[in-house]
Amino acid sequence: MSPKPRSGLGVFAGYHSAQVAATVRLNTNESPFPPPPYLLRRWSEAVQDLSLNRYPDRQATPLREAIARFHQVEPDTVFVANGSNEVIQSILLAYGGSDGKAASFEPTYAMYETISRVTATPYLAIERGPDLRIDAERLEADLAAAGASLVFVCSPNNPTGVAEEMEVFSSLASDPERLVVVDEAYGQFSPQSMVPEVAAHSNLVVVRTFSKVWSLAGMRIGYAIAPPEVAEVLWKVALPYHVDSSKQLLALYSLDYVSEMEERVAQLVLERERMAEQLALLPLDQWPSAANFILFRPRHADAGRLWAQLVERGILVRDWSKWPRLENCLRVTVGTEWENRAFLGALEELLA
Numbered sequence: 001m002s003p004k005p006r007s008g009l010g011v012f013a014g015y016h017s018a019q020v021a022a023t024v025r026l027n028t029n030e031s032p033f034p035p036p037p038y039l040l041r042r043w044s045e046a047v048q049d050l051s052l053n054r055y056p057d058r059q060a061t062p063l064r065e066a067i068a069r070f071h072q073v074e075p076d077t078v079f080v081a082n083g084s085n086e087v088i089q090s091i092l093l094a095y096g097g098s099d100g101k102a103a104s105f106e107p108t109y110a111m112y113e114t115i116s117r118v119t120a121t122p123y124l125a126i127e128r129g130p131d132l133r134i135d136a137e138r139l140e141a142d143l144a145a146a147g148a149s150l151v152f153v154c155s156p157n158n159p160t161g162v163a164e165e166m167e168v169f170s171s172l173a174s175d176p177e178r179l180v181v182v183d184e185a186y187g188q189f190s191p192q193s194m195v196p197e198v199a200a201h202s203n204l205v206v207v208r209t210f211s212k213v214w215s216l217a218g219m220r221i222g223y224a225i226a227p228p229e230v231a232e233v234l235w236k237v238a239l240p241y242h243v244d245s246s247k248q249l250l251a252l253y254s255l256d257y258v259s260e261m262e263e264r265v266a267q268l269v270l271e272r273e274r275m276a277e278q279l280a281l282l283p284l285d286q287w288p289s290a291a292n293f294i295l296f297r298p299r300h301a302d303a304g305r306l307w308a309q310l311v312e313r314g315i316l317v318r319d320w321s322k323w324p325r326l327e328n329c330l331r332v333t334v335g336t337e338w339e340n341r342a343f344l345g346a347l348e349e350l351l352a
C-alpha cells in the first residue's frame with residue numbers, strides 16, 4: 001500500500017525520449033554547437049561576484065529588458081521561466097485547470113497534452129489535415145466543437161517541421177476569449193514569426209526558448225512574449241524567485257552574441273537543405289522542414305527496425321513509428337556536417 005496520487009495521473013507515462021549510448025546523437029533537436037567559449041568565460045567570471053546569499057531578482061528585470069530589445073517589444077510583455085516547458089506549465093496553471101479546456105493540433109509536441117493532464121486541464125486533440133498541416137478551412141468548426149479556451153500551436157511544428165500559414169494564426173486569434181499560444185521553439189530557423197503580432201492582440205502569446213537556437217538546453221531558460229495583462233497573470237502563478245541568478249546572467253549575456261547565434265542557425269539551415277536533398281534520393285517520404293530536424297517515412301522498410309539498426313551503428317534518431325498519425329516515421333535532428341554525413345551514409349546503406 002502506498003499513498004494515492006491525484007486522479008488523472010494514473011494512466012500516464014510522462015515524457016520519454018530513449019536515452020541510449022550513441023556517438024551521433026540526432027534525437028532531441030538540440031544544437032550540435034556549444035555556445036561561444038568567450039560567453040562562458042565572461043559568465044563564469046561574473047558568477048563569482050553574484051551575491052548567492054541573496055535571492056535573485058524576482059522579475060529578472062535586466063534579462064526581460066534585453067529580451068524585449070531583441071524582439072523590439074516592451075519589457076512588461078516578457079515572462080521568463082526555467083525552459084519553455086515551464087512557461088507552458090505556467091500558462092496552463094493560469095488559464096487551464098478545470099475551468100479551462102486546452103486543445104492542440106495532432107500530431108504535435110506531446111507536452112501540451114502532458115502538462116494539461118498534470119494541471120488537471122481537459123485536453124482535446126484536433127486532427128491535422130492532409131500533409132499534417134492545420135486544416136484552415138475546418139479550423140473554426142474544429143475549435144468550436146472542441147470548445148477550447150486555450151489553444152497551443154507549434155510552428156514550425158514538432159515533430160513534422162512544417163511551419164503554418166500566417167492566416168491560420170489570425171483565424172485562431174479571432175475569438176478574443178480564447179488564448180492562443182504559439183510555440184516558436186524553432187522560430188529562429190523559420191523566416192516567419194508571430195512575435196510582431198502580439199502587440200496587436202489581447203489573446204496571443206508566443207513562447208520561445210534558449211534550448212535550441214541559443215545552444216543552452218542544459219541551462220533550462222525559456223520565455224513568453226504576451227500581452228501585459230497576460231504576462232502579469234503568469235508572474236502570479238510562478239513560484240517566488242523561480243529563475244536563479246546565474247541563469248539570468250547567462251541568458252542576459254547570451255543576448256550580446258546575436259550574430260554568433262544567427263551564424264549557427266544559418267549553418268544548420270544550410271545543412272538541413274543539404275540533408276533534405278540527399279534524403280530525396282532515397283526510397284522515403286519526407287515533410288518540408290522549417291526547423292532543425294526532418295521527419296521522414298521509409299517507403300518499404302520498417303521504421304522501428306531501421307531505428308534499431310541505426311543505433312547499432314552508433315546513430316540515434318527519434319522513433320515516432322508507434323505514434324498515432326506518425327506510423328512508420330522517424331525524425332532526425334540536423335547535426336554537424338560530419339554527423340549528418342554519418343547518418344545519411346548509414347541510412348543509404350540500410351535502405352539499399
Ligand SMILES: *Cc1c(COP(=O)(O)O)cnc(C)c1O
Binds near residue numbers: 082220
Ligand atoms: C524543444 C522544445 C521545447 C523546449 O523546451 P525547453 O523546456 O525550453 O527546453 C518547447 N517546445 C517544443 C515544441 C520543443 O520542441
